[in-house]
Amino acid sequence: MTIGLLHLLAFWMFASGVAGVVLRRNPLAVFMSIELMMNAANLLIVLASGGAGMESAATQGLSAVFILIALGAAEVAVGLAVMMAMFRDGKGASLDRVTTLRG
Amino acid sequence: MHPAGAARLATAAVGLAHLFAWVAFLMMLGTGPENRVRDLDLFPLVQIGEVGVSFMLRWDPLSQLMLMVVTGVSFLIHLYSIRYMDGDDRYPYFFADMNLFVFAMLLLVLAGNFLLLFAGWELVGLCSYLLIGFYSAKPVAAAAGLKAFVVSRIGDAGFILAILMLAGGLGTLDYTGVFSGAPFVFLRDSGSALVLTLLLFCGAMGKSAQFPLHVWLPDAMEGPTPVSALIHAATMVTAGVYMVCRCHTLFEMAPSVLQFVAWTGAFTAVFAGSIALAQRDLKRILAYSTVSQLGLMFMAAGVGAYSAAMFHLFTHAFFKALLFLGAGAVMHALAGELDVWRMGGLARPLRWTFWTFLAGALALAGAPLTAGFFSKDRILFSAFMAQPNGRALWLMGLIASLLTGLYIFRAVWLVFAGKPRVKRVHEPHDAPALMRWPLAILAVLSLGAGLLWLPGNWTRFAPLGGFLEPVLGRGEPYAPPGREAAIMAFAVAAFLAGLGMAWGMYRKGAVLVKSLGGRIKPLYRLLLNKYWIDEVYRAFIVKPLFRTASSMEEGIDRDAFDGTAEGLAGSALDYSGSGRRYQTGHAGHYALAMALGAAGMAVLVFIVQTWVLP
Numbered sequence: 001m002t003i004g005l006l007h008l009l010a011f012w013m014f015a016s017g018v019a020g021v022v023l024r025r026n027p028l029a030v031f032m033s034i035e036l037m038m039n040a041a042n043l044l045i046v047l048a049s050g051g052a053g054m055e056s057a058a059t060q061g062l063s064a065v066f067i068l069i070a071l072g073a074a075e076v077a078v079g080l081a082v083m084m085a086m087f088r089d090g091k092g093a094s095l096d097r098v099t100t101l102r103g
Numbered sequence: 104m105h106p107a108g109a110a111r112l113a114t115a116a117v118g119l120a121h122l123f124a125w126v127a128f129l130m131m132l133g134t135g136p137e138n139r140v141r142d143l144d145l146f147p148l149v150q151i152g153e154v155g156v157s158f159m160l161r162w163d164p165l166s167q168l169m170l171m172v173v174t175g176v177s178f179l180i181h182l183y184s185i186r187y188m189d190g191d192d193r194y195p196y197f198f199a200d201m202n203l204f205v206f207a208m209l210l211l212v213l214a215g216n217f218l219l220l221f222a223g224w225e226l227v228g229l230c231s232y233l234l235i236g237f238y239s240a241k242p243v244a245a246a247a248g249l250k251a252f253v254v255s256r257i258g259d260a261g262f263i264l265a266i267l268m269l270a271g272g273l274g275t276l277d278y279t280g281v282f283s284g285a286p287f288v289f290l291r292d293s294g295s296a297l298v299l300t301l302l303l304f305c306g307a308m309g310k311s312a313q314f315p316l317h318v319w320l321p322d323a324m325e326g327p328t329p330v331s332a333l334i335h336a337a338t339m340v341t342a343g344v345y346m347v348c349r350c351h352t353l354f355e356m357a358p359s360v361l362q363f364v365a366w367t368g369a370f371t372a373v374f375a376g377s378i379a380l381a382q383r384d385l386k387r388i389l390a391y392s393t394v395s396q397l398g399l400m401f402m403a404a405g406v407g408a409y410s411a412a413m414f415h416l417f418t419h420a421f422f423k424a425l426l427f428l429g430a431g432a433v434m435h436a437l438a439g440e441l442d443v444w445r446m447g448g449l450a451r452p453l454r455w456t457f458w459t460f461l462a463g464a465l466a467l468a469g470a471p472l473t474a475g476f477f478s479k480d481r482i483l484f485s486a487f488m489a490q491p492n493g494r495a496l497w498l499m500g501l502i503a504s505l506l507t508g509l510y511i512f513r514a515v516w517l518v519f520a521g522k523p524r525v526k527r528v529h530e531p532h533d534a535p536a537l538m539r540w541p542l543a544i545l546a547v548l549s550l551g552a553g554l555l556w557l558p559g560n561w562t563r564f565a566p567l568g569g570f571l572e573p574v575l576g577r578g579e580p581y582a583p584p585g586r587e588a589a590i591m592a593f594a595v596a597a598f599l600a601g602l603g604m605a606w607g608m609y610r611k612g613a614v615l616v617k618s619l620g621g622r623i624k625p626l627y628r629l630l631l632n633k634y635w636i637d638e639v640y641r642a643f644i645v646k647p648l649f650r651t652a653s654s655m656e657e658g659i660d661r662d663a664f665d666g667t668a669e670g671l672a673g674s675a676l677d678y679s680g681s682g683r684r685y686q687t688g689h690a691g692h693y694a695l696a697m698a699l700g701a702a703g704m705a706v707l708v709f710i711v712q713t714w715v716l717p
Contacts, residue, residue, distance in 0.1 A: 022695040030690070099688025 047058035109195035114181040123173035155689040159215030165574040176337040177205045179541040184329040188535045204230035208338035217276040235326040244325040255321040258309015265302035274475040282352045296356040298535035311343025314371040324386040328431030335393045336424035344400045348409040365405020369499035372398030376506030380632035408485030409575040418474035425545035435504035436531035450519040462546040477553030508601020516609040634717035
């Protein structure tokens with residue numbers, strides 16, 4: 001029962017992450033939403049590895065989670081640097097300004 | 104680096120090279136004549152297919168002789184340039200280029216295979232381009248540098264083809280392999296031997312300024328005077344003669360080409376000598392004189408007298424360097440004046456220059472007992488004795504000698520004798536000591552170097568000819584002493600005739616010439632304009648070439664190629680227009696697309712797993 005609720009929580013976290021990325025204009029908020037999505041994924045992995053009921057699957061799942069957390073930390077370093085660059089020119093950091101890829 | 108330091112370093116480097124050349128010479132004298140041809144294989148260079156080429160040097164009497172001449176004369180020219188170029192803002196650059204020039208020439212003469220020879224050959228061409236165009240701010244000088252490069256490149260094209268023929272036919276480019284193997288592959292008098300040697304000679308014609316590729320050399324006078332001296336005496340133009348002598352085994356496989364070489368040389372000798380008669384620019388007179396003398400060398404090579412050709416190259420290096428450096432001293436005294444009609448009366452103020460220039464002029468004209476006399480006599484004698492057409496060639500040579508005496512003493516009289524024809528701003532003064540000494544040394548050599556090879560059959564004193572024998576062969580016909588003396592008498596007569604005509608015409612400045620000038624005006628204008636060769640080239644080669652090139656640019660490059668490429672790009676742009684609207688550049692839109700795509704995939708997987716697979 002708890003397991004089902006936790007799945008629902010993961011789904012809800014992921015969905016709000018997607019909504020945040022798609023709808024928000026503030027790069028910091030978008031960034032936080034990405035983190036939210038990643039943590040939803042982490043939660044799912046933990047749930048799946050625990051639910052399988054096997055010792056080896058549990059350790060594999062947990063180590064995957066640790067790798068993902070490390071990945072998130074690295075992403076923070078890069079992402080914050082990008083944001084610093086955006087904030088620096090003083091014109092505000094709306095993602096609407098960044099449209100270099102426009103065809 | 105400090106400018107003076109650069110000059111000292113450059114001069115010392117060439118001086119040291121000359122010292123080493125002497126050491127090498129003494130070492131060579133220590134061995135027997137049969138051991139004097141040596142290849143020094145240093146390290147492998149490239150492997151092209153089955154043709155391996157290494158950095159191989161050839162050390163034999165021929166390259167040893169060139170080594171001495173090149174380093175010796177270049178050293179004196181460097182010494183002279185220290186003062187002559189003083190104050191130029193590119194003083195160190197000048198010396199660096201001069202040194203590179205000497206290096207290139209040394210590589211050329213020391214090469215042990217055709218690839219290295221060609222490398223030196225091209226490097227010499229590059230240096231001549233850089234130095235002729237030294238005053239690059241002057242458009243004429245830049246154009247002259249370009250002309251030298253392009254015209255000699257026409258010859259080089261032939262040379263490259265000849266080298267490829269050798270590599271293809273023999274599988275080697277080493278002198279040893281080529282000269283021993285070629286007679287078996289390119290049979291005597293066969294078509295391939297003919298083509299090979301013609302191509303080789305084509306290269307020599309470009310480098311040594313033989314008709315019809317002679318046009319670059321007179322224009323090369325735009326460079327500083329020491330450069331002219333270097334190009335005309337020690338480096339560059341002698342390369343063609345050297346190459347023909349070096350490859351004489353190849354040329355002997357095609358006697359008809361040798362005849363062609365001889366006739367080209369003889370014709371060029373007379374042709375260029377006649378142009379020199381009418382020129383007003385002192386350096387141009389000397390330039391045409393070089394073309395003419397190189398013609399005599401080719402004539403000698405063409406009749407098989409390779410040692411005689413090298414002998415004349417050797418003596419010519421001294422007196423032509425001397426004459427150019429003397430012309431430089433005159434320019435130095437007259438603030439760059441070059442027109443001989445605006446000079447006159449310089450014998451007294453420029454005493455050193457006058458006497459040394461006179462020595463050079465005597466040697467050039469072949470005054471008895473000077474170096475030029477002996478070497479020219481060797482050439483005329485060999486031509487006279489040659490079969491076939493020897494007498495005709497000899498006559499051409501004799502006419503060329505007469506012209507030589509006429510034009511060089513015309514220059515001497517116009518420059519040094521009489522009174523100044525133009526009022527001078529300040530009194531001319533003789534060159535400083537550092538410029539006088541090279542002149543004096545060269546004057547001694549111009550007068551005395553001929554003693555190294557006295558007319559063979561009487562005196563049997565011919566150390567130079569004997570020295571070259573292991574490479575170039577004996578090559579000297581026998582004639583009874585009486586005939587040899589008669590031939591020599593003709594040479595002396597030609598010299599005296601030239602001298603006498605110059606004296607008669609120019610002794611009193613231009614009086615007689617002016618009265619004569621009216622009657623022979625068409626001839627004079629023909630000579631002054633150098634037979635309009637440059638104009639003919641411009642009209643029939645340069646202009647059509649430019650016209651073709653510009654129509655190609657318009658029609659093919661711009662319309663056909665650019666048009667096709669731009670048309671394709673334009674239509675791609677048009678078709679991509681509808682797709683471009685979806686690329687908004689907003690990160691949110693891309694994220695939404697990704698999310699929807701992922702959701703769509705998830706739904707698809709769900710559908711497939713639930714309904715399709717079971």
